[in-house]
Structures are given as structure tokens and as C-alpha cells.
Amino acid sequence: MIELAADKGIRLADETIASSPLAVRGLTVSYGQKPAVFSVDMTVQPGAMTAIIGPNGAGKSTLLKAALGIVKPLSGQVTVFGRPLEEQRARIAYVPQRASVDWDFPTRVIDVVLMGLYRELGLLGRLRARHKAQALDCLARVGMRDFADRQIGQLSGGQQQRVFLARALAQDADLYLLDEPFAGVDAATEKAIISVLKSLKQAGRTVVVVHHDLATVSDYFDHVFLINTRRVAEGPVAEAFTADNLQAAYGGRLATAQVDQLARVLG
Numbered sequence: 001m002i003e004l005a006a007d008k009g010i011r012l013a014d015e016t017i018a019s020s021p022l023a024v025r026g027l028t029v030s031y032g033q034k035p036a037v038f039s040v041d042m043t044v045q046p047g048a049m050t051a052i053i054g055p056n057g058a059g060k061s062t063l064l065k066a067a068l069g070i071v072k073p074l075s076g077q078v079t080v081f082g083r084p085l086e087e088q089r090a091r092i093a094y095v096p097q098r099a100s101v102d103w104d105f106p107t108r109v110i111d112v113v114l115m116g117l118y119r120e121l122g123l124l125g126r127l128r129a130r131h132k133a134q135a136l137d138c139l140a141r142v143g144m145r146d147f148a149d150r151q152i153g154q155l156s157g158g159q160q161q162r163v164f165l166a167r168a169l170a171q172d173a174d175l176y177l178l179d180e181p182f183a184g185v186d187a188a189t190e191k192a193i194i195s196v197l198k199s200l201k202q203a204g205r206t207v208v209v210v211h212h213d214l215a216t217v218s219d220y221f222d223h224v225f226l227i228n229t230r231r232v233a234e235g236p237v238a239e240a241f242t243a244d245n246l247q248a249a250y251g252g253r254l255a256t257a258q259v260d261q262l263a264r265v266l267g
Contacts, residue, residue, distance in 0.1 A: 018082035021046050021175045021206040022067060027076030029059070029066045036062040040076075040231045044175075044208055049201050050223040051211040051237075055250050058228045060210045061097065061179050068094055068177065080175065090119055093173035095164050097180050098157060109155070109163050110148040113138055116170030138166040141199075143192050158189030165193060176200060179210045194220055217241055 017023040022044040029037040037059040044050055052060045065071045067078050069085055080088035093116070113135040139145040142162040152160065161181060168176060176197070182190050197207050201222075211217065217224060217237060224241045226232040226249040233245040 017043065017079060019046060020044055020079070021081055022177075022208065023079045023082075024063070024067055025077045027063065027066055027078070028074045029062050029071060030074055035074075035229060037066060037073075037227075038229050040227065042067075042225055042231065042234060044206060045223050046206055047201065047204050048222040049197060049207045049209070049220065050225060051209055051217050051221040052225045052227060053211050053214065053217065053249070054227040054232070058249070060227060063227060064177055064179055064208070064210055068092070091174040093168035093171040093176045095161075095168050095176070095178040095181055098161050098164070098184065101160075101164070104153050107152055108148070109139065109144065109150050109152055110135055112152055112163050113166045113170050116167040119171075135166075135170055138169040139163070141169060141196055142166045156186075158185040161185050162189060162192060165196060169196070174205055176205060176207045178208070180212060181209060183212060214246070 017025070020043045022042070024040060024042040027037055027040045027042075028035055040059075040063060042063070052063065054060050062071060066073045066076070067085075069078075078085050081091065110132070114131060116138070117131055117134065136145055136148060139148055142165050144159060144162050144166060147155065147159065147163075152163065155163065165178075165181065168178075178197075181193055185193070197209070197220075200207055209221070211221070218241065221237055223235065224237050225234045226240065226245050228249045228251075232249040233240045233242075
């Protein structure tokens with residue numbers, strides 16, 4: 001029996017969605033009358049590090065939040081490892097923007113990291129020595145073990161970001177979603193974070209990052225997703241992270257300094 005090209009294309013597309021750690025189809029989100037994300041398709045590659053990039057207000061964070069169900073889309077479908085989101089939440093770890101967190105809440109660093117174990121502990125679960133040891137190990141991975149008993153509000157911005165990454169590590173997830181993890185942090189923190197993310201990739205985990213520094217995309221990531229309300233381009237960095245696609249995504253908002261810098265990066 002001869003398989004029609006159209007049928008084969010549909011079958012391959014279905015297989016790609018089923019194998020993707022995060023697949024989005026036709027996602028539309030609106031704040032008021034203006035869509036923040038319009039009919040976006042995205043297919044995240046397994047075991048890779050993917051950057052979501054675009055100008056301010058392009059819908060990067062909204063796309064991530066809608067995929068997680070934090071904001072409700074007007075339309076669209078989200079699957080995680082080929083299954084509905086609600087069935088796969090235990091496989092996802094999320095690191096929000098630091099600016100969206102109430103840092104005045106009176107809690108210790110170790111307690112924040114232990115929140116990553118809530119699925120194992122439950123609301124009334126008994127905290128055991130191994131749980132604390134696991135949390136301390138996650139803090140050690142981000143260089144924050146000595147701060148375990150410090151109040152979270154007493155930390156610098158970079159230190160706070162490391163703590164939230166440690167909380168995500170405690171979840172031992174298969175898919176890690178991070179919203180602007182490098183925003184406003186010092187160089188040492190950025191180096192520590194990217195080292196941890198690359199170690200996750202080496203362990204076969206999938207990492208998706210809303211990212212703003214175009215100059216580091218080629219060094220940090222394997223795949224890139226460009227967005228400006230609509231999807232602009234998607235694919236391996238070597239193929240999709242091009243001057244033409246960047247111009248299509250950023251338009252006149254791509255500053256001259258950025259163009260010159262990227263020209264050197266892209267050769």
C-alpha cells in the first residue's frame with residue numbers, strides 16, 4: 001500500500017509532538033484587546049538547551065506561562081512528553097522571573113529549596129534527614145550551601161536566583177523551564193547557572209530558557225525559538241539564529257550596538 005505524502009507528513013508531525021518534552025500548537029494569549037501571543041507553534045527538542053528570544057513585549061514570558069497553565073490561553077494545545085500538561089506536571093520544574101517573587105516573605109534559604117520536594121512530602125509530610133541532605137546538596141550545586149540558614153530577603157539578587165535554581169534541582173525534573181534566569185545577576189552567578197544547566201543537559205534533561213542576551217546565545221544554547229507575538233523562526237542555533245531572522249524578530253528595535261556585536265558573533 002502506497003502511503004500518501006500528506007499522510008506521511010501528518011504521521012511524522014504526530015510523532016514529533018509525542019516525543020517532544022514540550023509541544024505547543026496554535027497558542028494564543030490576549031491581555032485585553034491585543035494578543036500577547038498569537039497562534040504560536042513550538043516544538044522543544046529533547047535533551048537540548050533551547051533559548052526563547054525576542055524583543056521586550058514579544059510574548060516570551062507569556063508563552064512560557066501559558067504553556068505551564070499559569071496564564072489561560074484563548075486557544076491552543078500544550079503537550080508535555082506527548083501527554084496533557086495536567087498529567088505531566090511532576091516532570092516539570094519552573095524558575096520564575098526574580099522580579100515576580102515576594103522576597104520579603106520571612107523564610108530561610110533551606111526552606112525555599114525544600115519546597116521543591118513538596119510532591120514527595122505532601123502538605124503534611126514528615127521532613128526527614130534525607131530531605132534536608134538533598135536540599136543541601138542542591139544548594140551546594142549552585143554554590144549556596146553556606147547560606148542555608150540565611151533569610152531569603154537578606155541575599156543579593158544573584159544569590160536569590162541561585163536559590164530558586166536549587167529549588168528546581170530538588171524537583172529532579174525531566175523538563176526545566178526558566179524565565180530570564182540571567183537578568184540582573186553578576187558574572188559569577190551567570191557562570192554558575194549556565195554550568196548547572198549544562199550539567200542537566202548532559203544528564204539527558206531538557207532545558208528551556210527565556211533569554212535576553214543575544215551575544216551569548218551561540219555559546220549557551222543548542223536550539224533557539226524567535227518570537228515577536230508570532231513565531232518567527234525555530235531550529236538549531238546554527239540554522240535559525242541568523243541576521244535575517246533576528247531582523248524579522250526585532251526590526252528597528254535591534255540596537256546598532258547589538259547588530260555590530262552579533263555580526264562578530266555570527267561571522
